[in-house]
Amino acid sequence: MDLHSGLPYWIVRNSLLDYFHPLEDDLSTDIVIVGSGITGALMAHELCRAGIECCVIDKRSIATGSSAASTALLQYEIDVPLCRMAKIISEENAATAYHACLQSISDIKKVLKETDVDAGFEQLSSVFYASCSADNKLLEQEYEIRQKHELPVNLLKKQEIRKRYKVKVPGNALVNETSAQMDAYRAATGLLTYHMKENGLKVFTHTNIKKCTETSDGCIMITDKGNKIKCGYVIVATGFEAGQFLPKKIMDLTSTYALISHPVAPEYLWPEHCLIWETADPYLYIRTTDGNRIIVGGEDEKFSDPEHRDSLLRKKIRILERKIRKLFPDIPFKTEMAWCGTFSSTKDGLPFIGNWPGKERIFFDLGYGGNGITFSMIGAQIICHKLQDIKDERSHVFGYDRIEKYW
Numbered sequence: 506m507d508l509h510s511g512l513p514y515w516i517v518r519n520s521l522l523d524y525f526h527p528l529e530d531d532l533s534t535d536i537v538i539v540g541s542g543i544t545g546a547l548m549a550h551e552l553c554r555a556g557i558e559c560c561v562i563d564k565r566s567i568a569t570g571s572s573a574a575s576t577a578l579l580q581y582e583i584d585v586p587l588c589r590m591a592k593i594i595s596e597e598n599a600a601t602a603y604h605a606c607l608q609s610i611s612d613i614k615k616v617l618k619e620t621d622v623d624a625g626f627e628q629l630s631s632v633f634y635a636s637c638s639a640d641n642k643l644l645e646q647e648y649e650i651r652q653k654h655e656l657p658v659n660l661l662k663k664q665e666i667r668k669r670y671k672v673k674v675p676g677n678a679l680v681n682e683t684s685a686q687m688d689a690y691r692a693a694t695g696l697l698t699y700h701m702k703e704n705g706l707k708v709f710t711h712t713n714i715k716k717c718t719e720t721s722d723g724c725i726m727i728t729d730k731g732n733k734i735k736c737g738y739v740i741v742a743t744g745f746e747a748g749q750f751l752p753k754k755i756m757d758l759t760s761t762y763a764l765i766s767h768p769v770a771p772e773y774l775w776p777e778h779c780l781i782w783e784t785a786d787p788y789l790y791i792r793t794t795d796g797n798r799i800i801v802g803g804e805d806e807k808f809s810d811p812e813h814r815d816s817l818l819r820k821k822i823r824i825l826e827r828k829i830r831k832l833f834p835d836i837p838f839k840t841e842m843a844w845c846g847t848f849s850s851t852k853d854g855l856p857f858i859g860n861w862p863g864k865e866r867i868f869f870d871l872g873y874g875g876n877g878i879t880f881s882m883i884g885a886q887i888i889c890h891k892l893q894d895i896k897d898e899r900s901h902v903f904g905y906d907r908i909e910k911y912w
């Protein structure tokens with residue numbers, strides 16, 4: 506599957522990592538992580554830190570799947586508002602999911618700091634505005650339930666938002682100061698190269714896993730070149746291409762669009778460079794970069810055919826440009842480059858982390874949804890705990906047991 510097309514900014518900004526190391530022989534090892542994106546990289550980090558030997562296998566160059574296309578806003582706020590999620594999975598579990606996301610932003614920051622990986626991580630505030638005045642009611646409910654569960658949140662009137670952030674929002678907004686942004690490509694490549702150097706982590710690229718079978722004492726995988734990999738455990742971190750490893754469909758694939766502006770003179774950018782998104786579905790989202798560019802994304806469509814997705818790119822660019830100009834009429838916005846990607850969502854807005862029922866040796870770390878990266882951090886911790894027999898209170902909220910209940 507083409508996970509993205511057009512020109513994702515991060516690959517141009519950082520240049521591609523020239524690392525080519527396909528698996529040429531059979532391999533026998535303890536743990537194999539399939540996927541070298543941000544999920545696989547965080548997973549490898551957690552395992553290396555815990556002193557657990559593992560290796561990473563990817564069919565592409567390192568981190569050139571969805572992670573290279575990601576706009577990488579890091580928020581504790583999940584696509585499904587807490588007040589709605591509470592009705593789907595219980596209020597207690599929904600609050601646990603929200604708190605886990607909040608914690609994961611600090612954890613990502615910590616991981617990057619302890620490995621000295623400069624991935625442009627920046628802590629920022631976030632503005633979640635009502636796309637129409639009718640949605641003000643939703644924000645009030647959301648504010649109340651978030652306050653009840655001691656999540657960081659403020660409810661500001663439209664006029665206050667306009668004054669404070671110089672953005673012409675159509676409704677009130679929820680604001681928090683605990684969000685962040687980064688460069689997911691730089692984070693993934695940085696973490697993997699760090700552990701290759703420091704811990705002898707082996708990363709095999711351009712090696713496609715064609716088949717994965719669980720046996721009584723481990724797993725056997727077959728690569729596209731016919732090599733056999735015998736291992737104790739497999740961790741599937743293949744993002745939106747995980748379908749081939751799953752017994753059943755668990756997510757809907759969608760197409761999403763993003764663009765980046767020319768650099769903008771700093772005086773034109775809004776105060777605090779906060780992240781901005783809205784209640785509409787699909788939603789528009791906006792962030793800045795350390796080079797004073799503006800990234801705008803959204804316009805999701807409920808199909809995943811890459812050719813159809815790409816054919817809409819021009820039209821989607823025009824729509825996104827129109828929307829940003831409406832919010833910031835004074836910014837001289839000019840698109841530098843644009844790209845589109847595949848994306849996925851689940852019915853309750855949560856990722857799938859853990860074992861498929863009955864498959865004890867294959868873990869799935871699938872951070873589906875708009876918070877994919879924060880979910881990747883949570884998934885890496887839960888799976889690492891499971892491998893060490895450490896109880897993790899979050900595992901039942903994100904686990905596969907809910908498949909029977911909601912699907």
Ligand SMILES: Cc1cc2nc3c(=O)[nH]c(=O)nc-3n(C[C@H](O)[C@H](O)[C@H](O)COP(=O)(O)OP(=O)(O)OC[C@H]3O[C@@H](n4cnc5c(N)ncnc54)[C@H](O)[C@@H]3O)c2cc1C
Nearest residue numbers: 540542543544564570571572575577578714744846877878
């Ligand atoms: C345009 C866009 C904007 C986004 N914005 C945000 C955002 O603002 N915030 C956020 O949190 N998330 C965002 N996301 C989602 C986020 O990018 C993803 O959740 C995240 O990148 C997934 O990382 P991953 O490592 O799981 O998947 P990937 O980066 O796709 O990595 C999976 C890897 O698995 C490899 N693989 C797959 N199948 C096989 C196989 N059979 N054998 C070997 N290797 C295999 C692939 O080659 C790939 O490199 C966005 C996504 C897109 C496309």
